[in-house]
Amino acid sequence: MKNLVLTLLLFLNLLPLSRVVEGRAFCALRDPVSSINNLFPEATQHQSLVKAINADIRSEINEVLPFTLHFNELGKHTLYVVQKYGDAQGFVHVRSELTEWGLVEIAWALELDLSMRNLQFQRCRIPGCDVKHLPNILDLTVGKSYSEIRDLLSKDGTSLRPDLQTKLGDSHSFSYSAIKSALKTILVTGMAWNEEVGELNRQAMINRHYGHEASVSVVDIPVNELKLKQLDEIMGGGGSMVERESVKSFQIQREGNMEGTIVTANWRDGDYRGMYHWLFDTEKRVIDILTIPNWPNEQARTSFNQLLGTKIMDEEQCHTAAQIAGFELYFLSHN
Amino acid sequence: MSVLSPLQLCIVCITLTSTVTAANTFAAPGSPDSQQQEYSRPDERLTASFDNLRWVIDQSTRHNVPLSGGNSFWQHAIGLDLHKVFQNEYGDYGTLIFQPFLVRVENLKNPPAFFDDGNDWALNWRMINFNYTALAKGKFNIRLGHFEVPFGLEQNIDTNGTLRQYTFSTRAIKADWGFSVNGALNKLDYEFALSRGSGNDYSSRHNPYLFSGRIGTPVTKNLVFGVSGFFGETLQKNGTTNRKLLAVDLAYYFYQWEFLLELSGGDVDDDTETHILTEASWRSPMESLHLYSQFRNSSKKFSGQRTSLNSITVGIHYDFTSSTGLSGEIRHNFDAALPNQQTSNLLLQLRVRI
Structure with a gap:
């Protein structure tokens, strides 16, 4: 009997199971x-x-x-x-x-x-x-x-x-x-916990700006391939801090009317890797920006925060990395 | 071979049903997607029910070799170790522990009551309980099911499936069916239980019962102190044993050293018993190697005569990998006057959790 059990034990350990270990x-x-x-x-x-x-x-x-x-x-x-x-x-x-x-x-x-x-x-x-x-x-x-x-x-x-x-x-x-x-x-x-941290931050952003009204709903809008190609042409193939394929947008609606858009994307600045959350209103205005983990440095925080309350500009008017990032995110998330 | 009693079966059914029904409750509360997302398809419900779930297959084989001659025996165990946190829109509301094990003993003299004889299979419920935690932020919880009897050092230290054990054998019961109130306050941890008193199998034969409880300082500190009580009639093979016991326990941690002390005593049927356990142990920095030594003293009556029994244990546990551990222990009884007790035993255990 002990041979049978030992064989069973050996067999189980050779199974191609996911070896997530819990000692x-x-x-x-x-x-x-x-x-x-x-x-x-x-x-x-x-x-x-x-x-x-x-x-x-x-x-x-x-x-x-x-x-x-x-x-x-x-x-x-x-x-x-x-x-x-x-x-x-x-x-x-x-x-x-x-x-x-x-x-x-x-x-x-x-x-x-x-x-x-x-x-x-x-x-x-x-x-x-x-x-x-x-x-x-x-x-x-x-x-x-x-x-x-x-x-x-x-x-x-x-x-x-x-x-x-x-x-x-x-x-x-x-x-x-x-x-x-x-x-x-x-x-x-x-x-x-990338997804959950992102969701909770988006919800906190919505609560900050729209309150806790149950009538506010969020619709996940995927970014389409055509937009990515168009942006690539506009930017002349140049790279930016934004990982464009990671862009996701969420429309905020109240009683069927669109109130704003939250756009998320991964971004890099040197060794720093983070996830943006930008909130735009319906008039191209930047309402809120946060990044997870928090800003890489004070200069970046200041540079991005200067955009709050301003309208997104066209690409030729953008002078700072923050403005370019804002333009890209807005372009990819809006028709 | 033991079978499920109706109550055990009922608890198993309730816990499995709750696993499925709880699927609908999982969604990050207040998250944007949770406002639109609904778990409508069965496959989505199934996926959700596997969230916050841990499970492994736990296998072990143990061999006892009497160094001074006598009977050697084997014990093999294979089972499921499952842990799931249930939650709803208000947060976590409970934790399920589900650990059914199939145990085979070979050539074992004086087997526990849930084996028919020394060469038998048995279903062993290590732990199967649901702890309802939604009442007061973890300060007042209610546990229902089969759980470790709250008494002494074992309340805070993991001895589930390990060679290293403390004093439960002096009380002849490690886990029991019933309910408890438990919680972690700012300066105190506590658990008080009312249970059936029948151990592995739920049984009302001879009407056993057990009140037990421990209150102690938080285990996160380097000096941990607790007091425990154990009062009741616990089921034995032939009738019940009445025990009224009190204990104090102490744990002190110093760098990689751990020092433990448990003093317990009280009335057992018509006798008075006292038990002392001390342990000193050391762990390697990554805790893959654990060396320990224990000294035990019990004072009780045998054949009408008060006897003091002393024993020492030296043990080692080594984790080859995070899933595979090998343990060895030598137990030496200084007083070999007891029937069916060898003076020295070597125990070896291989345990794999995948």
């Missing part, structure tokens, strides 16, 4: 409810979104950072969408990071645009961790975007900046591990 029994899984309640005291409920973190995401992270997920970080993970009476307030994402003292588990609280809001140690087995290290990590990360946190590292990303190493003294090594965790958390959230 521990699932009854050991616990929602970080205390962390969620502490990080978002105003929240009324949360929603779990479970996704598989696979080798593709691991590779993508390695393209933009000099470190990536260790293999134990692959598998299914949960992103908690924290809500207040149905409105998303942000996310809680718990990730473990290898330090020289073992694994440290951090519950990161993210804003909807994936900038860092707060954090709490779920597990840090260093005596006095909350007293010695937490204030430093809070100081380095809270309120910062991905790019601002990336700027805390040396150019090659293998340590903290020399000035921070001096400032933090003997806790700089631990702080570096926590910064790595913060960067990976933002990237993994943006990649694995």
Whole structure:
């Protein structure tokens, strides 16, 4: 009988099943409810979104950072969408990071645009961790975007900046591990939960500008091939920051009348990769712009925010990268 | 071979039905697409029901070799480990754990009650329960089904399918059918349960019952302290055993070291028992290697005489990959006066989860 069982065991392991690995029994899984309640005291409920973190995401992270997920970080993970009476307030994402003292588990609280809001140690087995290290990590990360946190590292990303190493003294090594965790958390959230993060941000944008009226509906309008070709001709084959194939538009309607359009698209600026959300009204005016993760730098934020309230110009009148991006997105999403 | 009791069957049906009906509830609340999108086609409903779902096939084979001569035995287990979070437009409202296992024992003397004899197959419900979490942001939940009896160190530490175990054998029940209230407050975690007292199989034979509970500081801290109670009549092969037990447990984490202590004691039928368990363990930085040693002391009556029993265990667990682990343990009983107890045993286990 034991031979039969061993054969069965071997056979099952040779099956070409998806090898998403879950090493521990699932009854050991616990929602970080205390962390969620502490990080978002105003929240009324949360929603779990479970996704598989696979080798593709691991590779993508390695393209933009000099470190990536260790293999134990692959598998299914949960992103908690924290809500207040149905409105998303942000996310809680718990990730473990290898330090020289073992694994440290951090519950990161993210804003909807994936900038860092707060954090709490779920597990840090260093005596006095909350007293010695937490204030430093809070100081380095809270309120910062991905790019601002990336700027805390040396150019090659293998340590903290020399000035921070001096400032933090003997806790700089631990702080570096926590910064790595913060960067990976933002990237993994943006990649694995790309669709959900985009949807929640679009809804937040609609709520900001149109209120919570149930009569507002959203219609997904695909971008057609002809428009892409036309734009390519207009721009003379020149490239831009916008990945045009990724453009999606969503018409906002109230009682059958069109009120505006939200256009989303992936875009790049140097090492930065993000997703735009532009809101246009029916008169070609830019009502709102946000990007996920948050803006790569203050200059980009200022440049794009200058377009708010202005009308989209024709291509020959565009002088800045922001204006060109606006023109492209509007062109691709409108007839 | 054990079969499903009507109540077990009922709970299985309810949980499977709820998996399908919950499909309609999945949509990012308030999301733009959720306002237009409806799950109207069966295939869409099926896809939605697989959201927030984790499952693996869990297989293990275990061999017990008595080092001082005697009976060796095998135990093989294969089963499903399924975890699903249910949600509606207001957020998460519950978590289902579903772990039916088919277990084969060979040449096992004194098998658990749910085996007919020492060479038998049995359906083992490791855990099958639904925890309703929508009441108070995780601070007050209600669990229904077959769940781990909340008592002592095992409440916070994963011993599901592992060689490494704590003191449940002194109470002869690890998991039970019933309901509990549980939650995580800011400074305290708690669970209090009322259960059937019959263990793996739901049975009202001899009218067993069990009240159990533990309240402790959060497991996220480096020093964790808890107190537990266990009161009831638990079902044995021939009748029930009355237990009134209290316990205190302590866990301290220091870098990669873990130190555990559990002291329990109370009345068992007409006797008074005390149990001590200590453990020191170390994990490698990535936690793929775990080394541990345990010391146990039990004081109870055997054949009318009070006896103090001592044993030590040294164990190792190594994860070859994230899905495959090998464990080994040597248990040595210093007091071999007990019937059917070898003085030393080597246990080996290979476990694969895919």
